[in-house]
Amino acid sequence: MGTDIQLPERYNMATTFIDEPARRRPDRVAIYYGDQALTYRELQELVNRTGNALRGLGVEVEDRVLLIVLDCPEFVAAFFGAIKIGAIPVPINTLMRASDFEYFLRDSRAKVLVVSEPLLPELEKVDRRALRDLKHVVVIGTPRPGDRCFADLVKEASAELEAADTSRDEMAFWLYSSGSTGLPKGVVHLQHDAIWCAELYFKNILGINERDIVFSVAKLFFAYGLGNCLYATLQEGAACVLLPDRPTPEKVFEVIDRYQPTVFYAVPTMYAALLQVKDAERGYRTGSLRLCVSAGEALPPRLYQEWRDRFGTEILDGIGSTEICHIFISNRPGRVRPGASGLLVEGYEARIVEEDGQPVPRGEVGNLWIKGESIAPFYWNKHQKTKQTMLGEWIVTGDKYYQDEDGSYWYAGRADDMLKVGGIWVSPVEVENTLVGHPAVLECAVVGAEDEEQLVKPKAFVVLRQGQTASPALAEELQAFVKDKIAPYKYPRWIEFVPELPKTATGKIQRFRLRQG
Numbered sequence: 379m380g381t382d383i384q385l386p387e388r389y390n391m392a393t394t395f396i397d398e399p400a401r402r403r404p405d406r407v408a409i410y411y412g413d414q415a416l417t418y419r420e421l422q423e424l425v426n427r428t429g430n431a432l433r434g435l436g437v438e439v440e441d442r443v444l445l446i447v448l449d450c451p452e453f454v455a456a457f458f459g460a461i462k463i464g465a466i467p468v469p470i471n472t473l474m475r476a477s478d479f480e481y482f483l484r485d486s487r488a489k490v491l492v493v494s495e496p497l498l499p500e501l502e503k504v505d506r507r508a509l510r511d512l513k514h515v516v517v518i519g520t521p522r523p524g525d526r527c528f529a530d531l532v533k534e535a536s537a538e539l540e541a542a543d544t545s546r547d548e549m550a551f552w553l554y555s556s557g558s559t560g561l562p563k564g565v566v567h568l569q570h571d572a573i574w575c576a577e578l579y580f581k582n583i584l585g586i587n588e589r590d591i592v593f594s595v596a597k598l599f600f601a602y603g604l605g606n607c608l609y610a611t612l613q614e615g616a617a618c619v620l621l622p623d624r625p626t627p628e629k630v631f632e633v634i635d636r637y638q639p640t641v642f643y644a645v646p647t648m649y650a651a652l653l654q655v656k657d658a659e660r661g662y663r664t665g666s667l668r669l670c671v672s673a674g675e676a677l678p679p680r681l682y683q684e685w686r687d688r689f690g691t692e693i694l695d696g697i698g699s700t701e702i703c704h705i706f707i708s709n710r711p712g713r714v715r716p717g718a719s720g721l722l723v724e725g726y727e728a729r730i731v732e733e734d735g736q737p738v739p740r741g742e743v744g745n746l747w748i749k750g751e752s753i754a755p756f757y758w759n760k761h762q763k764t765k766q767t768m769l770g771e772w773i774v775t776g777d778k779y780y781q782d783e784d785g786s787y788w789y790a791g792r793a794d795d796m797l798k799v800g801g802i803w804v805s806p807v808e809v810e811n812t813l814v815g816h817p818a819v820l821e822c823a824v825v826g827a828e829d830e831e832q833l834v835k836p837k838a839f840v841v842l843r844q845g846q847t848a849s850p851a852l853a854e855e856l857q858a859f860v861k862d863k864i865a866p867y868k869y870p871r872w873i874e875f876v877p878e879l880p881k882t883a884t885g886k887i888q889r890f891r892l893r894q895g
């Protein structure tokens with residue numbers, strides 16, 4: 379099992395994930411998408427054409443290319459096409475709102491935006507004239523007047539492209555990650571980061587090989603989905619299934635039934651939803667699955683057991699992060715400890731420490747720090763945050779953990795107020811700030827509460843302005859208000875009207891008292 383990778387100083391990751399596989403296995407299928415089956419040779423050609431098309435639009439080495447793209451072959455082509463010419467693709471959460479998109483465009487200074495047609499209505503709320511760095515909008519689908527058509531540009535571009543001469547330590551791609559306060563942080567990843575995840579996690583732990591067909595419910599714009607579909611999957615000549623739609627449980631089972639994947643990646647909320655489908659183990663063919671993976675938030679043991687009983691495969695819970703690029707602590711096939719995140723992935727180092735960096739005794743809860751070769755060196759435009767998080771070789775995960783006698787790591791909550799909802803970050807502060815924008819709300823506090831599946835969802839405690847009356851209708855109105863203003867998955871699933879909020883003598887809201895509540 380290799381945990382050492384030697385890369386030449388001049389290295390472009392598109393060589394590992396696109397060119398080498400196309401040379402070794404040109405005729406194998408790389409991507410299943412609807413009725414299409416794209417071979418490695420075809421994928422390489424699409425990547426090359428896209429890289430040349432981006433160059434034709436004036437994209438140069440180190441320029442950012444923002445991707446607001448649904449899962450589809452063009453996503454993969456734009457991602458690696460940009461990387462291959464030395465430009466920096468920046469995939470964005472497609473569930474975000476216009477104001478978020480505007481921030482990402484500004485903060486990244488993207489010259490070109492690639493966007494899927496169904497997302498244009500939200501994007502059109504952005505005043506593009508104010509974005510001086512943005513030169514072109516390329517639409518996958520039918521463009522609006524003045525925009526460019528992805529398919530046309532690609533058709534006209536050459537199919538030959540040499541990878542740009544980049545350093546293994548150069549920026550390769552960014553991913554945005556939300557924090558409890560402040561704007562999302564651009565997590566900068568280098569050319570050498572992804573191959574470490576491919577080797578240490580996907581090959582050594584999951585054993586991804588060319589016979590695998592993988593399907594990830596987590597979309598490509600998440601670090602989780604990106605790695606699941608693209609790293610070892612492409613490197614090893616396996617195939618991945620891409621689904622552009624919102625993954626409803628029925629749709630997910632249909633995909634499994636139709637493409638017969640061997641490896642399935644999802645978040646706990648999705649496993650819970652899939653287990654709600656009656657008789658799915660009889661109605662759909664699921665026997666192709668050899669492994670299932672869960673990440674994004676802790677997997678409750680009950681979901682693990684029920685899934686194994688009904689579908690006969692294990693779910694490997696593992697913790698990853700955008701900053702570390704993928705999973706660094708994981709359960710092992712055949713050796714799962716339900717409820718635990720698992721053992722350290724070989725090749726990474728872990729410390730559980732006090733605030734001052736001193737290690738805590740084994741078995742006690744502390745802050746989890748990780749060291750490894752796939753970790754982002756810094757956040758774009760966020761120097762203070764960078765200094766607090768990236769401490770030389772170590773990164774502060776923001777998670778509380780303890781390690782048991784067997785070496786397993788157990789998640790024990792966050793060090794900040796951030797919530798994972800369906801595997802995606804939600805900042806309580808952002809939800810609170812949105813709620814107080816409603817004329818009926820005087821003040822409020824948002825905390826995580828467990829639903830019937832023991833998975834965390836946002837709950838709001840709301841104090842109304844004088845003259846306002848609490849009612850189920852008003853609660854619904856507030857929920858709709860939040861859904862309309864920020865990404866819909868952030869809305870409070872419960873609203874409790876209270877006469878006042880618990881506060882400290884200095885007026886700070888005591889969230890911990892509401893959490894107990």
Ligand code: 3UK
Pocket residue numbers: 555600601602603672673674675676677695696697698699700701703704705719775776777789792798801802803
């Ligand atoms: C939490 C977990 C308990 C934890 C991710 C797989 O989730 C991913 O990245 P994000 O940057 O969030 C990171 C944070 O999410 N978390 C993730 N997995 C687990 N908590 N058990 C888990 N299994 O707080 C962590 O710091 O959105 C997941 C691969 C790549 C990823 N980026």
